[in-house]
Each structure stands twice: as structure tokens, then as C-alpha cells.
Amino acid sequence: MNTIQTDTEVTAKHVIEINNLKKSFGTQLVLKDVSLKLINGENLVVLGKSGTGKSVLIKCIVRLLNPDGGTIQVLGENISTLNSDRLGELRQKIGFLFQSGALYDSMTVKENLEFPLRRIRKNLTEKEISEKIIEVLENVGLADALNKMPSQLSGGMRKRISLARTIVIDPMIMLYDEPTTGLDPVTSDEISGLINDIQKRYKTSSIIITHDIECARNTANRIIMLKDGEVYLVGSLEEFEQSSDPIIQSFFK
Numbered sequence: 099m100n101t102i103q104t105d106t107e108v109t110a111k112h113v114i115e116i117n118n119l120k121k122s123f124g125t126q127l128v129l130k131d132v133s134l135k136l137i138n139g140e141n142l143v144v145l146g147k148s149g150t151g152k153s154v155l156i157k158c159i160v161r162l163l164n165p166d167g168g169t170i171q172v173l174g175e176n177i178s179t180l181n182s183d184r185l186g187e188l189r190q191k192i193g194f195l196f197q198s199g200a201l202y203d204s205m206t207v208k209e210n211l212e213f214p215l216r217r218i219r220k221n222l223t224e225k226e227i228s229e230k231i232i233e234v235l236e237n238v239g240l241a242d243a244l245n246k247m248p249s250q251l252s253g254g255m256r257k258r259i260s261l262a263r264t265i266v267i268d269p270m271i272m273l274y275d276e277p278t279t280g281l282d283p284v285t286s287d288e289i290s291g292l293i294n295d296i297q298k299r300y301k302t303s304s305i306i307i308t309h310d311i312e313c314a315r316n317t318a319n320r321i322i323m324l325k326d327g328e329v330y331l332v333g334s335l336e337e338f339e340q341s342s343d344p345i346i347q348s349f350f351k
């Protein structure tokens with residue numbers, strides 16, 4: 099592994115710390131030995147070829163998958179030791195934007211946003227719920243979509259609403275799985291801009307899995323590349339762009 103450690107990495111508080119993570123499916127060893135730290139407030143982009151285990155990595159972070167070895171600390175808690183109640187509480191601090199970003203088709207945008215809010219923030223009044231929904235819709239630039247059905251929205255708009263639904267619970271950590279896949283370049287840039295807005299406005303720390311180099315360029319404070327189930331390189335965007343390693347160059351061409 100080639101590690102370029104920045105000063106911030108040495109001194110800042112880590113909101114996620116993964117050490118020697120291993121995960122197999124049957125005989126297929128997907129994550130051999132992955133260690134990484136997510137620094138408080140940063141956007142960390144995870145790059146890697148298709149099938150290198152990027153989605154498996156973030157599913158292990160929220161224990162949608164159980165690792166075979168290694169440790170994962172999230173907000174100071176070792177997730178493998180948490181009982182289901184404590185795990186549930188921890189998950190409420192994590193916003194997970196899945197690749198599909200699926201909305202409930204039979205619900206309006208407003209109902210889609212109310213759903214996680216009513217489940218997780220049980221003590222909010224109706225007025226507070228309405229205000230919160232308007233706030234997040236304004237923050238994704240879609241205040242006028244309140245009463246629309248998902249089928250009336252474009253792919254980019256659906257992605258924005260999925261993002262609004264994720265931030266409505268005020269997560270401390272955001273996990274984005276391919277947030278721009280399937281979107282045209284202009285819409286992709288808008289989503290990257292929103293990821294940066296969310297980072298600033300909600301002070302989130304984020305892991306962004308992407309194949310989209312423009313998304314990485316627009317959002318990354320640091321980048322980690324996975325290869326063959328291990329961390330291949332950690333560094334800044336400039337360090338990746340200036341790398342003479344042909345594997346890194348093939349991504350950044």
C-alpha cells in the first residue's frame with residue numbers, strides 16, 4: 099500500500115476508523131485487508147474498479163453485512179459489539195444514499211420525507227415536521243416538488259429527493275454509493291455540488307463511492323483507491339492526478 103498521509107490525518111478526530119477489515123462470500127475473498135480513517139468534516143472518495151468491494155465496504159460500516167475480520171469504529175463505537183438497539187441508534191446518525199436511491203412510488207415527495215422523520219424523530223410537532231421538510235427540499239432546490247409523485251420526477255430530481263430524505267434526519271455521517279451513476283454530466287455536477295453543500299450546511303463527514311472522476315474531482319478532500327481487496331493509494335486529488343502510476347493514471351485520464 100502507498101500511503102500519503104496529510105497533516106490533517108494525523109491530528110484530526112476520526113469519525114470512522116476501520117482496521118484490517120476482511121470480508122468473503124463463500125470462496126470469494128472480496129476485502130482482504132482494508133484500513134481507513136474518515137476525518138471529521140471531510141469528503142472521502144473511494145475509487146476502485148467495478149467489483150473491488152466498495153459497496154461491501156460501506157455495507158460493513160452500517161453492519162448490513164457482517165465482516166469476517168478486523169474492526170470498525172463508528173463515532174467511537176465498535177459496531178460489531180453493539181446490540182440491535184444500540185446499532186439502531188447509531189444508524190440514525192448515518193445517512194445512506196443507496197445506488198438505486200429508491201423512493202416509495204405510491205407516496206408523494208412530502209410523504210417520502212415524512213416517513214423517516216416520524217420514525218426517527220418521534221418528538222417533533224406537525225409544524226416542526228413541515229418546516230424540516232420544506233428546509234431540506236429548499237436545500238436540494240426542489241421546494242416546489244412537495245406534492246409530486248416520484249413518477250412525475252426526472253432521474254436527477256429523484257436523486258435530489260433521495261438526498262433530501264437522507265438528510266432530513268440530520269445525519270452526522272453520509273455514505274454515498276455511486277451518487278451520480280446514470281445521470282447526465284450536468285445533473286451529475288449538480289449532485290456533486292449538493293454533496294458539497296450538505297457537507298458545509300450540515301457539517302457531515304462523508305464517504306463517497308464513485309466511478310465518476312468528475313464527481314471525485316468536485317467533491318474529494320481525500321481519495322482512497324481500492325484494488326484487489328486492499329487499499330492501493332490514499333492521498334489528495336492533486337496527489338492522485340500527479341501520480342505516475344499507470345493504474346492511477348488510467349482512472350484520471
Ligand SMILES: Nc1ncnc2c1ncn2[C@@H]1O[C@H](COP(=O)(O)OP(=O)(O)OP(=O)(O)O)[C@@H](O)[C@H]1O
Pocket residue numbers: 123128146147148149150151152153154155309
Ligand atoms: N451479498 C452478497 N453475496 C455474495 N456476493 C456478494 C454480495 N455482495 C457483494 N458480493 C460480491 O462482492 C464483490 C464486490 O461487490 P461490490 O458491490 O462491493 O463491488 P463494487 O466495488 O461496489 O462494484 P461496483 O462499482 O460495480 O458497484 C462482487 O463480486 C459481488 O458479486
